[in-house]
Amino acid sequence: MTEMTKEDVTAMILSAKKQAGLTWEGIAEKIDMSPVWTHSACMGMNAFPPAKAEALTKALGLPQEAASVLAESPTKIWEQTVPTDPCIYRFYEIVGVYGPTLKALIQEKFGDGIMSAIDFDMQVTRVEHPKGDRVKVEMSGKYLGYNSW
Amino acid sequence: MTEMTKEDVTAMILSAKKQAGLTWEGIAEKIDMSPVWTHSACMGMNAFPPAKAEALTKALGLPQEAASVLAESPTKIWEQTVPTDPCIYRFYEIVGVYGPTLKALIQEKFGDGIMSAIDFDMQVTRVEHPKGDRVKVEMSGKYLGYNSW
Amino acid sequence: MTEMTKEDVTAMILSAKKQAGLTWEGIAEKIDMSPVWTHSACMGMNAFPPAKAEALTKALGLPQEAASVLAESPTKIWEQTVPTDPCIYRFYEIVGVYGPTLKALIQEKFGDGIMSAIDFDMQVTRVEHPKGDRVKVEMSGKYLGYNSW
Amino acid sequence: MTEMTKEDVTAMILSAKKQAGLTWEGIAEKIDMSPVWTHSACMGMNAFPPAKAEALTKALGLPQEAASVLAESPTKIWEQTVPTDPCIYRFYEIVGVYGPTLKALIQEKFGDGIMSAIDFDMQVTRVEHPKGDRVKVEMSGKYLGYNSW
Amino acid sequence: MTEMTKEDVTAMILSAKKQAGLTWEGIAEKIDMSPVWTHSACMGMNAFPPAKAEALTKALGLPQEAASVLAESPTKIWEQTVPTDPCIYRFYEIVGVYGPTLKALIQEKFGDGIMSAIDFDMQVTRVEHPKGDRVKVEMSGKYLGYNSW
Amino acid sequence: MTEMTKEDVTAMILSAKKQAGLTWEGIAEKIDMSPVWTHSACMGMNAFPPAKAEALTKALGLPQEAASVLAESPTKIWEQTVPTDPCIYRFYEIVGVYGPTLKALIQEKFGDGIMSAIDFDMQVTRVEHPKGDRVKVEMSGKYLGYNSW
Amino acid sequence: MTEMTKEDVTAMILSAKKQAGLTWEGIAEKIDMSPVWTHSACMGMNAFPPAKAEALTKALGLPQEAASVLAESPTKIWEQTVPTDPCIYRFYEIVGVYGPTLKALIQEKFGDGIMSAIDFDMQVTRVEHPKGDRVKVEMSGKYLGYNSW
Amino acid sequence: MTEMTKEDVTAMILSAKKQAGLTWEGIAEKIDMSPVWTHSACMGMNAFPPAKAEALTKALGLPQEAASVLAESPTKIWEQTVPTDPCIYRFYEIVGVYGPTLKALIQEKFGDGIMSAIDFDMQVTRVEHPKGDRVKVEMSGKYLGYNSW
């Protein structure tokens, strides 16, 4: 008997979501987490805190074993060094074009260091605009200064 | 006689900035543009509107020819497919980990399409926090829906 | 029970097309869309508007579930960074040889910006010619000027 | 004494163009060639027919030796397998997304073969549009059917 | 029920060839085509003209459906950018070492252009030689001159 | 004082060839070697036999030191894993499409082994043809059977 | 019914070897071939001479069909451009560090040419040594001089 | 004043070797080291023991500073992941084809471990053979067993 994997649970979630006609925003609300985190952890790219894993399992009617799988630390793998999907590529392009600018301004405002991608959160919102609505992405990460020793 | 290039002007700007003890924020203020845009265009990754190119040239005491160079359309080239500098890499990592999430939420909120990286702006700010100050990055891009025909 | 995927529906379409002796042009006509769009969406590289997904499902006698699959946003993935098929490679070669030229002329005619690949359409036609008929490819994309802020 | 190279002549053309305030369209008109071809050959990606090389040399006041250099067969090299400049990348993306569609429709209309990228021409035009002007790119290449023997 | 693919037909041909003790030269003779073409099309890298597809299907006793599969346009894919098999690598090496020479001599004899790989044929023969027999490969492709416009 | 390099000699040859209005075929004749070999060795991709190096040096009026440089064993380097120049790419494409066929026929005619790319020669000729002249490339390499021990 | 492949036969050999408690050296002795060749051909990287294929089939009690499979010419494929296994990587490293040295000494001793990897054999032996036993690898390949023509 | 580099010293050695008409074997003899080591260290891929560095400096009449440069630890860099020169490529091919065999036999004779590429030596010799002389390469490296802890 093979163990249930993160891929199995992702497939169950997508199926339950479709059948129940839910949105990611709706699912996130049910477990009182943000939509970005919820989607990412459902895709197996983050580990749910145990209580949230339980809550999601109940909310979507998944088998009990799914809760422990959702709480496991994933190995984060992406297979395309340069993403081909246009929606994702545009973010890669932003890093290519504005990466040195992000670095220069972080250093100007904080000193020699980085923005953490671990102690990190992100929001995506829709902003109305007369010339066409806009996607707003807000990232927030803890500043970490390089150690010297 | 060789033409002045964007690289030449970038070197002049960095030198003038150092001698005058300016910050990117300070330079941006002088020409009434945002620091992100100002740095990016000074690095030769964006083209200044002609009036801003003139303003920058005066503000930093660059030779007159620099203004027309700053206003030229650049060819945006980055040489590292995967950036090695840790500060820039963290943003690449965010795209790798959260790219599919960004895509899913944009589609949930808008339909099948992307966030433009052209009709786009970005801010970087320092946010105080008791457990360590945080870097806040705000991106805003126009939603573009796929055409069907 | 596993969900029906875009790959499944593509296989059904190819099978139905072969058995009915249809062409892509013929299928496109049945649903009143262009052949380029129709083929691309049937291959799972674009999402059909729901009404068109319904129309295609009926026209080819696909199972009802196929319609919702055809209307889902796809993740656009191509696996060959440099395509090997000679017919596709020739277009890659055109981008390699004429890419800087396309950029220079777009900037000359419009300013600093790009041709959108999202608000975009394309036609392929056969043009008779005494020295051998020619393939005509017409692309049209909205001009998007870089924002400055 | 080193020979004049294509790179040297390209630099001279760019300098003469800037000083005379010319456009590519204007230069093309002077030598009665299309702007796409003219730009491409000035960049050293195509060889001018000798008479056109002479005409360009005169029109821009280049040294006489430039004419023979402009008429030499270039070795066409591009260094980025995936172009990073957003304006050029969008065309790469179109090949990635629509490459299999272009192939399928060429085969449906002509048989098993390709569109030549050698016996080929291209136009770029600006098309007015109430929702924003559009870039129109028209490619035309001779159909070449695979030989069987 | 899944469609018969080119891979399926290739496997059938290899099996029939082995059981009947045939050579590629023998199979080619039966359908009055060259061995190079015949092998290539049997491997799914070229499309048989319909009459030849029928002839092959009969000659090898393949199921009737195979004929239409053999006549379909293939997508030509090779997975190794640099081939590892020594017999194939040597040809890659020849292109690496002599590629610029082939280009220079084609241009000297014809003008600025290429040898077509589409309107193309090839023969492989064994040539006796006192110091060890030699492989002779003869390629013939139509010269295509670059268009200027 | 730096040594004369193969690159230096190649530049001298190209300059002398241009000034004397010679062709590769003409140069090859002067030293009684084939044009393919002559071009390749002039480009620094092969080593001239000492007598031929002397003959070339005299025929083109190169400095005496050039002869010993032309006779040195070169390190054969090509920088593009996949060549971008269309004329050279077509040969790469032929290896990709027909590589397995070349292997299969060499094995059918000789046994398990390869065609040598070292004990090797090649000719390029122009063949008149009513539908457009053709490039003929003839390669001949010694068959080498795998050793077993 | 699918054909037996080289992979199938390799699996059978490994299984038989394990059950009979044999070594590669022992298997090689049974068929009077060297251990290097025997292992390589059992892995499907070389073709056994028919008599040896028969001998191995009998010695290990493989099904009769295995003999003809073992005698087929393999396509030699390795999937890692840079091998990751430390034992294999060290040999890659030796080629990287000493490759130019091997080339220089072969040229000094023989002239412009190579050591054949086809007319080639290799031995691996254990050499006792007071400071720790040593692996001895002996390669022998026919010198092939470049042809000039 | 810039420091003398390993590249500078390599150039001096090559020049001195050419003017004195020496071979690598001859140079090696003068300093009582093997030709493989001597060439490798002269190329800057290994560090001479100080006494040997002195001896070489005297033997070739290099400036005194060269001795300390020859004794420095080099950073071993090779730029081609897959070497293109045919003489070096053949060794890469041997690692690709026989790498798993080398590993299997080392493990059979020694246990789980590797052949060191550091505590390592190599010889190249010419072996006469009636069917054509052969290159013999002998490598010897200390066996290192994996630690378990």
Added chain:
Amino acid sequence: MTEMTKEDVTAMILSAKKQAGLTWEGIAEKIDMSPVWTHSACMGMNAFPPAKAEALTKALGLPQEAASVLAESPTKIWEQTVPTDPCIYRFYEIVGVYGPTLKALIQEKFGDGIMSAIDFDMQVTRVEHPKGDRVKVEMSGKYLGYNSW
């Protein structure tokens, strides 16, 4: 009947570990090995000494055949040249940033040589710290000096 593979045994271990609620530290203790080694060998990246393989098999209640599989020499393969998982990437980054420093200090303290990755061990411990606990990684490898000969 197919042989049990290292992958099979890894899956059994993970399943037994989960059901018994064990930690790697706990498993390591049971067989009196370190946690780093134990995890690595359970993942199939190292070979257990036979007695330890037996002990593990008993401790976790695996089938008897597992013991011999655990003792086999693995082929160490990793598929991502640059690891994407953030926890593993940080170590890759450390090698990129501090690699030349590690080399310089090893040479200063020992001479021209390396730290062995074969005669090697490693510990991971948690160190309490008022500003946040720290991960301590201790590596120890035998110094190996380059041979000269």
Added chain:
Amino acid sequence: MTEMTKEDVTAMILSAKKQAGLTWEGIAEKIDMSPVWTHSACMGMNAFPPAKAEALTKALGLPQEAASVLAESPTKIWEQTVPTDPCIYRFYEIVGVYGPTLKALIQEKFGDGIMSAIDFDMQVTRVEHPKGDRVKVEMSGKYLGYNSW
């Protein structure tokens, strides 16, 4: 007049170190920092705190301008995705072989997170050992747990 760069200062440091016969350990002592940090920052891979930059400048007699350059935030770039130098490669190999183990043990001891490579320090020491001295590398980095939100 061009600005002094980090490369310039690195060259000055190496020259001063050689002339003064210093070691990295000795230089580090003079400025009361660790040797790992000191070397890394001298190589331009880290930024010295201003006081340490001043101290180093005085200790080595560098021009005053060097101090401000040493204190600038560097862009950390390494050019070899897989390092070729054997001493550095061994650390890359350790990450490849033990990366998943490091991840598993960090998660077992701390939870879902990483070891920081920013709030990080490292020591290299020589440890005497009867069977050959050993290199000891100690890394210490702050544990960072993934945020959930």
